[in-house]
Every structure is written in C-alpha cells, then in structure tokens.
Amino acid sequence: MAELTTIARPYARAAFEIAQSEEGGLQRWSEMLQFVATVVQDKTIQAVLSSPDHDSRYKAGLLLKVCADQLSPTSSNFIKLLAENHRLNVLPDIVEVYEELKAEVEKTVEAEVTSAFELTEQQRQQLAKALSQRLQREVVLHCTIDQSLLGGAIIRAGDLVIDGSAQGRLAKLGARLSQ
C-alpha cells in the first residue's frame, strides 16, 4: 500500500543511516530486517501482535526473544521503538524502502528477466553487461521462464520495462491492425 510506504520511509531512512555508520552494518541490518519482517508476517506472531490484549512492551519483548541471535543493541532498540509507536506491521515496507536505499548507495539494481526459453550462461553475461551499461549500475539478474511469451524476453528493472517478447510484439501488431 502506498500509504504504508509513506509511514515506512522515515523509519527505513533512520535504520539505513545507523547501518551506514556501523562497520559492515548495511548487510547485517539488511539481513536482520528481512528476518524480522518474515517473523512479523508469520501467522501466529501476527495474531499476538494484532491482539489488543497485550501491550507494546510485551510485543517488543516477544519479538526480541524470537529474533535474539540476529539483533545488535541498536537494532533491538529499533524494534522497541517500532513496537512503542505501534508500527511493527510496517516492517515489510521498511525492508523494501531500506533495500532501495541500499541499492542506491551500492549502485546495484535487481533486474527480473522473464524469457520464453532458458538463457545460456553467455546470454546472461551479455545481458547483464548491456544492462549495467545502460543503467549505470551493477546488475543482479533474476531469471524466470514463461513459455507463453513465445519468444524473446521481458526485462524489468524497477519501473523500467524493456519488452522484447514475441507476445508483446504480437499484441502491438494486433492493436495496430484493429485501429
């Protein structure tokens, strides 16, 4: 939800700034946040967190216990703060914004490649090279296969979509003919 992102942004930024100041913090915080977010999304935990029977201190304590081996002093403070402000449910969005900020600094971008046939290693390398040249970023490719594309591939990197699939071209041709 768009509104949740708005709430999540200041938390994510604060976490990011702390992580940057710590040695090797970026990666550690990223793993921690992802872990906690997964925990928060768990059904049994969710039931406790959304219950009005327990106060925020209890909820924070519970989370801290569950994730104990992932947490540093600063990050457990972060969780406590979230619990105090009743914002534990925005953790998944905080992770998203945090990862965006991290990618920005590390100059990386995740690209999702959907192709009709499996790509060879050489094709992947070519693709990654071409993309990193275009986006001025280091590209991490995630490949999936979708045979309904018939041929070619669709590349998604953030909002940017490069549609080189046979299906997309056929759709374009269809739209043009029916004009």
Add this chain to the structure above:
Amino acid sequence: MQLNPSEISDLIRQRIENFEASAELRNEGTVVSLTDGIVRIHGLEDVMAGEMLEFPGNTFGLALNLERDSVGSVVLGSYEHLQEGDKVKCTGRILEVPVGPELLGRVVNSLGQPIDGKGPINSSLSSPIEKVAPGVIERQSVGQPVQTGLKAIDAMVPIGRGQRELIIGDRQTGKTAVAIDTIINQKGKNLFCVYVAIGQKNSSIAGVVRKLEEHGAMEYTVVVASGASDPASMQFIAPYAGCAMGEYFRDRGQDALIIYDDLTKQAWAYRQVSLLLRRPPGREAYPGDVFYLHSRLLERASRINADEVERLTNGEVKGKTGSLTALPVIETQAGDVSAFVPTNVISITDGQIFLEADLFNAGVRPAINAGISVSRVGGAAQTGIIKKLSGGIRVALAQYRELAAFAQFASDLDETTRRQLERGQRVTELMKQKQYSPLSVADIAISLFAADRGYLDDVDVSKIGDFESALHSFMNSQHKDLMDGINNDPEIQRRDRKRL
C-alpha cells in the same frame, strides 16, 4: 457498402510492412487501488502531470496527482475490467483528440470518437486538448459581429467574433434555446459551430442534434457529447476537447463558435474527481483550482491576428484573422448568481445574458433581463444599422421594468409616465421571438426602425407580434432589393428614408 478485398489486404500488408518490431521500452507501474474511476498507481517513476496512461484492455487514463509514493489518475471510460495488480504504462503523450473539417456534421464523445453510428472519422490531424491560450501579441480586438438572429440579443447585448458571452439562468429558462437558435442562424455565414453537451440527459442531446439536422445546421456543426451517464472524467475533459476542435478553425483564419452547455455540470464533475483524488475541498466543496479550470478554458476563445494565422499555418493562409467565440452556459439555483461557479464565470467572461424564470413565465421569451445583461466588447462589433436603431433600447427597457414595478401602486399617472409605460410594453412585446425562427439583420432592423419611429404606438399590444410578421413579409416581398441591400451592406441608412 461494397468491400474491396484487394484493397483491404493491401492495407493490412502496408500496416504490417510499416510495423517496427523493435523492443518496447516503457515505464511501468502497478494498480494499487481502484475506487469510483480513480486509480492509485505504485511505480511510474517518470510519469508527467497530465500524461496519458495506458491500462490493460485498450483503456486510457490521465495522471492528475503525482504524489510521493503513488500516482493518482482518472480512467477515461469504463473501468469495470481493471483490477488491483494490473500493469499501467506511461505513453509519453498528452491526451489528444482528432480535429479538422471531417468532424463537421458528426457527434463525438470527449475523446473525439464518433458515437453517431456514421462510421469512423478519417481526420488526419489531432490536437492536444490542453493548450496555452494565445498571448497578448497574437491577439486582435473584437470587430465583427456574431448574428444570433435573436432581436433581443443583437439589439441589446451584441456578441462579437472572439468574445466570451455567458448565458446564465435557472433551469427551464431557455438557455439552451438561445444557444441552439444562434447555431441555426449561422447557416451561410462562415461560422463553424461546436456544441459541447456536458452532463445532460442523452435524450436532450439527441433532441438537440435532431433539431440541428432539421434546420440543416449540422453541416457546419460538431457536437461533443458527454452525457450524464458518462464517467465524471469524460465530462470534465469534454469542454477542452471541444475547444481543441474549435481552435483548429480559429488557427486556420476561420471563425468558429463554441457553446459549453453547461459549465456548472463540468465543475461538478471536476469536484467529484478532485474529492476522490483527496484534494482538499474549498468553498462549496469545490477544489482550489475551479477558477483556473474555467479561466484557462475560456481564455482560449479569442480573436487572433493575421500574422499569427500565417505563422500557425506556415504561411498557407495569409491576411486572414481567426476567431473562436465562446458561449458558456451556467445554470443557477433559484436565481443565485452569487454562488461560487457563477461569480467565477461572470468575472471571466466579457458579459452575460441573464435569463429569468419570472420573465419566462410571464411569456417574455427569450426571457432576457435587460437590466443586468451586458456585453462589454460586443458594441464595437455591432452592425452599423442596428447600432444606430437600437441605441438606448436596453437602458429604456430596464427603466421601463423599474417604472412598471412602481406604477403598480399608483392609480393615476401623469401623461409622460403613462406614455413611457405604453412604449415599454410595446418594446417588450417586440423583443419576444419564437424558438427556431432566427431573423436576418434586415428583419431586425425593420422591427427596430418601426419601434424607433413610434409606428407601434397605435397598434394594440396583443397585436404587435402579428403586426411585426406582417411588416416583415410585406418588406420581404415588396421591397426585396432594400432588404437584400441591408443584409449585404448593413451600413446603409440613407435608404431608410425611401421606405417612408
């Protein structure tokens, strides 16, 4: 119609040959929520304000709100098939409608698509619906008249080509009738008409189109229809689409007339869209930019000089000026002109024709209130002969109304007051006119001449209508050359004496 198979496969081959099969690069977002035609979209980082968006299923939208984490847009057309999670593409274009002479005689929707069942419109040109109005340098002052064919308007509140004259009044006071009569009277006068129907009943729109067809007025008219059942987004853009179609004629050194019937409903539609987009409400729950909504639209009605026409047509049309005259219509609630939208539009336009329910019910039709109807620039454009004959008629009529109100209390009146009252009664009677029967300049001149010379004084008030029509038919049959002379060269005055 016989289909020619070879022609069609040729066409298809051509299209396939011209089809470029390069990979498509686009900016994409995801539908987050969908409520009452308003879509919130996540992503679309590079979207521009007012840009056209493409939804699945050949549906388009308009990006109106660019927020930090989402884009608020309206769907143009039906939105039932859209779902949360659908992909939305940027098009990089502003909404455009087809323009050109091919649209004349057609009924189209706010996107310029035909809705009259007469087949596709093969216009080669299109124009963005939002354009910046001509600046100071490009303009020229209003100097030619728009003949409405209505005595009361041509004599008292003359309209010039390039002017913006508001038609305002309660429901059922004949606002649309004035507009339609004006269109009907433009036959053979080189004035193209655009009638924009906003938020009206579809039956009313069909009625107007039929009337225009009956009087042969569709030949030079485009009807842009956005009925009450169309989405608010379509009603809100309809005037801009119509304006783009009218501007085409203006920019080619021709004259055009556009009627927005009515802008109150457009403001309502915009209010709906704005509130759903969660823009803060202001007075009467309208958003803060309602004034700009109407001012930027009406400012596009203008008269542009020959240099600008030459520049716009790349030197194709030389030495001709173009104009777009706007007749916006505003419906008031119980005569309240101090409501938000009426005051806004009154202040934007160059004058108003005020129609009153009381007058209408008293049988004065068109029910124009002479006292508060004005035309701020039309006087300069008024036809010479009518200007001469109608001088002071508006003020005299306004004074008569006031006097008549007082005279109700007095039993015995002095001679001058009585004569003024009788005169006023007769002029009021003379200003009445049936619907769908516009008069030529000469007819109007003869009527005014008769009133001016006091020929009506010995005619019974109830017989004035008959007297007038008899006078017109007499003049048109016995003195055809004189009438034609007036119609062709309205400056004549010497020959008036000959008539005596």
